[in-house]
Amino acid sequence: MKRNAFTMIELVFVIVILGILAAVAIPRFAATRDDAQITKGRSDVAAIRSAIVSERQTRLLKGDIAYVSALDGVSTNLFDGPDANHTLLQYGIAPGVGNGKWAKTAANTFTYTVLGDPVAFTYTQATGAFDCTHTNLNCKRLTE
Numbered sequence: 001m002k003r004n005a006f007t008m009i010e011l012v013f014v015i016v017i018l019g020i021l022a023a024v025a026i027p028r029f030a031a032t033r034d035d036a037q038i039t040k041g042r043s044d045v046a047a048i049r050s051a052i053v054s055e056r057q058t059r060l061l062k063g064d065i066a067y068v069s070a071l072d073g074v075s076t077n078l079f080d081g082p083d084a085n086h087t088l089l090q091y092g093i094a095p096g097v098g099n100g101k102w103a104k105t106a107a108n109t110f111t112y113t114v115l116g117d118p119v120a121f122t123y124t125q126a127t128g129a130f131d132c133t134h135t136n137l138n139c140k141r142l143t144e
Contacts, residue, residue, distance in 0.1 A: 034115055037100040041112045041142045044093060044102065045121070045130070048079050051088035052128050055081070067128040070108060078102050078110060114138050 048071070055068045070082040077092025079102075093102050103111050103118070108125070111118040119139050121132045132139035 037114050038138075038141050040100055041114050041119075044112065045142055047089060049130050051079065052123075052130060055086060055088055056128055067125050069125055071110070071123050071130075072104065078104055112142065114142065 052068060052071075059066065059068075068082060068086055068088065071088060072078045072080055072092065073082045074080045074084060074087075075092060076095070077089075078095050079089045080092030081087040081089075095101070095103050097103065097113075099113050099116065101113055103113070105111050105120065108123040110121050110123075112121065113119070115138060117136075117138045119132050119136060119142060121130055123130050132143065134140055134143070
């Protein structure tokens with residue numbers, strides 16, 4: 001008599017191996033998501049800072065020594081510039097709630113939520129600085 005099926009032992013063995021692989025892989029995927037949020041935030045902060053400097057250089061060429069007055073105001077997006085004549089990020093960043101999202105909390109204060117922690121960034125027009133409090137661990141992750 002010839003059998004054409006798997007035995008119960010073989011099926012249990014395969015299920016156990018798949019369970020072990022899943023137990024190893026799932027935490028790694030969660031860590032990858034957290035790293036992606038931090039990397040996105042770092043990229044956004046670098047782009048915003050670069051846009052502030054670029055706008056300042058454009059103003060200096062025109063004889064205006066002031067930094068841009070606000071980082072947004074043209075549309076519902078953040079960081080698109082204070083008016084149609086002064087563009088920071090060409091398309092801006094859509095505001096949102098939750099991890100990996102930016103939100104505006106005051107006139108020149110924005111938060112980026114990473115790992116459930118909203119990190120507050122403040123724009124200072126006098127110096128052109130866009131920074132957070134470096135005692136916050138997630139601030140350090142996003143800026144250092």
